[in-house]
Amino acid sequence: MVWVAAKEARIVGPITASIPQGSGLAVAVDSAMLRDALAQFGLEKLPVTAGPLPAIPYERTIMWDVAAKARVELFAAGLSFLSRWSMAVPLWSYDELARDIGSEADRLRTEAVVHDLRAPVYDTRLMFVRRNAEAEAVMQAWGAERDGGDVRLAFLRAVYKVRPLILALPTTWLK
């Protein structure tokens, strides 16, 4: 506070966004713990659909594997990105690239599609998805690519094939 008083520092407030209309959460299994986590950040009215993933039940859908700890306080921002982007998905790592994960066969299959494995992969445990043709095409392609291999490499292949408007989010969106 001394620094603030001396105008050598200033307090940076939180950046808040509201939940856009038509937004909702898609999870594999609903639970009281999930509802508590949403309520903690004022999202108790966010519609929730439980069922097989991937799915895009809402105009703006958060797909969340609740086994992964996500920063719920960022959900509103993630949904707001969908005003312009079809998808927003965190990166898995800046250092661990496609060449570093999956089986050799999986990597070869991925290289045949994306040509170069020195690329970051997405962390598909949390995805913000607009319900539109290209996002649905990505989900369809991802489904076709998922055959027991690494889901992140499968998603990367799907993204390369469809080329959606996908915004990479930082690794910090998942704890």
Added chain:
Amino acid sequence: MVLVAFGEAARREAAAAVQTVRGACELPVSVIAESRVARAAHVVCPYQPAVPLAKLHLDELSPYDPTLYLDADTRALKSPAPLLAAVADGFDMAITPSHRQGSDVLGHVGEDEREFTFEELGCRDVVNLQAGVFAFRKSPAMLALFAAWRAEWARYGVQDQAALLRALYHNPVRLWLFGFPFNGGEVVAHLFGRARR
């Protein structure tokens, strides 16, 4: 491939960069500069200040489509052509994240512009992109992004990196990310800041 070199240090660095590019790949090379740099075609920049406006007008000044842009203080250790391949396959732009992430996002940008950028994006947790190495094609979406990049840069007139994030937020393009090997790693080394010394 296009580089930008204004000032003695930048010319020296660009000449060294071109030499490495010549050894790493067979791409044609142009340098936007005051005068010709050895082993590269010369492109004149009609804009002032030429740095960074030459880079922000690459959509107009580059003789190539698609174009691979490298900062003058980079060195091609291996062929950077995969960046172009992603663009040739239909992505509008191929770029790498910056090494500055997390609490260091836009850490080199002035506080006012940094906070303005976070407000514009609605969030502080964003991926910082490093605009010292990237490939693009002259698609309508990319031309819109360049126009927005110039407009966003003009707000503060200092760094181009935060301006790129703001421009991209408002003008999405089909973006393919490469890893650090392509900017500051085993494919393209980046001797940050040497072109300004």
